[in-house]
Amino acid sequence: MASWPTVAPLIARAGRALVVEALRAWVDERRGTPEVASEAACVQWCVTRLDLFLKPSQRRVFNLTGTVLHTNLGRAVLAEEAIAAAVEAMRSPTTLEYDLEGGARGERDDHIAPWLCRLTGAEAATAVNNNAAAVLLVLSELAAGREVIVSRGELIEIGGAFRIPDIMARAGCRLVEVGTTNRTHLKDYAAVIGPDTAAIMKVHPSNYAIQGFTKAVAAAELVPLAREKGVVLIEDLGSGTLADLETWGLPREPTAREAIAAGVDVVTFSGDKLLGGPQAGLLVGRKPLIQRIARNPMKRALRLDKVRLAALEATLRLYADPGRLAERLPTIRSLARPAAEICAVAERLLPAVQAALGHDATASVAEVRGQIGSGALPVDLLPSFAIAIKAKRLDRIADRFRRLPIPVIGRISDGTLYFDLRTLDDEPAFAAQLDKLHVVAG
Structure with a gap:
C-alpha cells in the first residue's frame, strides 16, 4: 500500500x-x-x-468574549514591532549574551534593563518568565528564613489557585498578617516589625476590589516606616502598566514609575497584561537589591529566552513615544477603542451573521460592558457593542462558531450568546468565513 x-x-x-x-x-x-x-x-x-x-493544537481564534486580556486566550496581542523582533531572533544567532564591543560574554538583561530603568526611573531592572516567578525570586533572595509583613486585605489568589501565602511558603518566608480584610492601618505594620522582619510587601489587588468601609496603607506611607526600621519595601503591582491609562479614558491603575518615585525598594509586575508585551515578570528597583536578585541561582531557572527578550525590548521601545501607543500597541488600541466605532462594526456585520444563522436563531446588536482582563482590572467595565444571538440551543450555535476555520469564541449569559466586537481586529476575515457556519437547527 x-x-x-x-x-x-x-x-x-x-x-x-x-x-x-x-x-x-x-x-x-x-x-x-x-x-x-x-x-x-x-x-x-x-x-x-x-x-x-x-492540525496545530494552538490555533488563532477570534476573542469576542468581552475580556480584552483573556488568560485562556493568551492575554496581550503583540505589536507588529515585537512580532518582527521575535521572528528575527528565531531566525539566526543573536547577541543574547555576547558583548560585540568587548568581544566577551554579555548579560541578557542588558537588552531590556536600560529601557525598564528609563521608563520607570528605577536604578536597575531584571526580568523572569512571569510575575509569579518574579515575586517568588524576590522573596527567596531578600527574605528567605525571615518574616514578611502583608495586609490581610492583600493576601490574594490569582489564576490556578496560586496564592500569596503559598508562594511565600515556597520562598521560605514566614508570613506575618496585619490588619483586617477591609481595613489596615500604618500602626498595624509598625506594631509587628521586629528583629526577624525582612520586608514589608504591598500586593496590588488587580483582580478584585473591596468596597465600603475600607482602609489601606499606600506604599508611599510605608516608605518612611521601612527606612526607619531597616526593612525592604516590596510592591507587587500584578498587572502593571508603564503608561497613565487615564490618557485614554480608562480606569486609573498605579504605574511602576509612581511606585519607584514613592521610594519602593523593589517593584514587580507583568509583561503580558496591561503592558501589552510577551509573558514576563519584570523587576525594577534599587541597584544593590536587583543585583542580589539577579545573582540568585533560581534566576537561571526562571530567565527569559532570546525570543521573548527580543519581543519585550521591542514593546518597551514603543513606550518612548507615548503619543502613538494607541496606534501601535494592540492592547492599548483595543482598550481605547471608541464604543461608537465598535457599534458601527456590529451594524455592518449583523446582516451577514443573520444570513449565516438562517431561521435557526435571531441576531441583533446589543450594548454590553466588557472586561479589561480577568486578572487585570476585572471590576472596571468597558462600554462596548456585541452581536447578540438567541436560539433554542445556544450551545450548538456556539459550537458551530468554534468549528469555523478561525474559531470564534464568545460568551453565553442570560440565555444569549454575545460576540463583543471590541477586540475584533480582522473584520474581513471574520465575515469571509460566515458562509461555512452551517448552523444546525436547534
Whole structure:
C-alpha cells in the first residue's frame, strides 16, 4: 500500500513514518470486515486521520468574549514591532549574551534593563518568565528564613489557585498578617516589625476590589516606616502598566514609575497584561537589591529566552513615544477603542451573521460592558457593542462558531450568546468565513 502512487503526496506532506502508521491503523480497523475497500477509500481515510493529527493544537481564534486580556486566550496581542523582533531572533544567532564591543560574554538583561530603568526611573531592572516567578525570586533572595509583613486585605489568589501565602511558603518566608480584610492601618505594620522582619510587601489587588468601609496603607506611607526600621519595601503591582491609562479614558491603575518615585525598594509586575508585551515578570528597583536578585541561582531557572527578550525590548521601545501607543500597541488600541466605532462594526456585520444563522436563531446588536482582563482590572467595565444571538440551543450555535476555520469564541449569559466586537481586529476575515457556519437547527 505504501507504494501506491496516491500515497506519495501523503508521504511528501507528513513523512513516511506517519503515513505507514495511518495505513496500519486503517488495516486494523477493517480487519475482519467482508467488504473490499478501494485504494481511494483507504487514502481518504488516511488523509482525514493525518489532518487531525497534524492540525496545530494552538490555533488563532477570534476573542469576542468581552475580556480584552483573556488568560485562556493568551492575554496581550503583540505589536507588529515585537512580532518582527521575535521572528528575527528565531531566525539566526543573536547577541543574547555576547558583548560585540568587548568581544566577551554579555548579560541578557542588558537588552531590556536600560529601557525598564528609563521608563520607570528605577536604578536597575531584571526580568523572569512571569510575575509569579518574579515575586517568588524576590522573596527567596531578600527574605528567605525571615518574616514578611502583608495586609490581610492583600493576601490574594490569582489564576490556578496560586496564592500569596503559598508562594511565600515556597520562598521560605514566614508570613506575618496585619490588619483586617477591609481595613489596615500604618500602626498595624509598625506594631509587628521586629528583629526577624525582612520586608514589608504591598500586593496590588488587580483582580478584585473591596468596597465600603475600607482602609489601606499606600506604599508611599510605608516608605518612611521601612527606612526607619531597616526593612525592604516590596510592591507587587500584578498587572502593571508603564503608561497613565487615564490618557485614554480608562480606569486609573498605579504605574511602576509612581511606585519607584514613592521610594519602593523593589517593584514587580507583568509583561503580558496591561503592558501589552510577551509573558514576563519584570523587576525594577534599587541597584544593590536587583543585583542580589539577579545573582540568585533560581534566576537561571526562571530567565527569559532570546525570543521573548527580543519581543519585550521591542514593546518597551514603543513606550518612548507615548503619543502613538494607541496606534501601535494592540492592547492599548483595543482598550481605547471608541464604543461608537465598535457599534458601527456590529451594524455592518449583523446582516451577514443573520444570513449565516438562517431561521435557526435571531441576531441583533446589543450594548454590553466588557472586561479589561480577568486578572487585570476585572471590576472596571468597558462600554462596548456585541452581536447578540438567541436560539433554542445556544450551545450548538456556539459550537458551530468554534468549528469555523478561525474559531470564534464568545460568551453565553442570560440565555444569549454575545460576540463583543471590541477586540475584533480582522473584520474581513471574520465575515469571509460566515458562509461555512452551517448552523444546525436547534
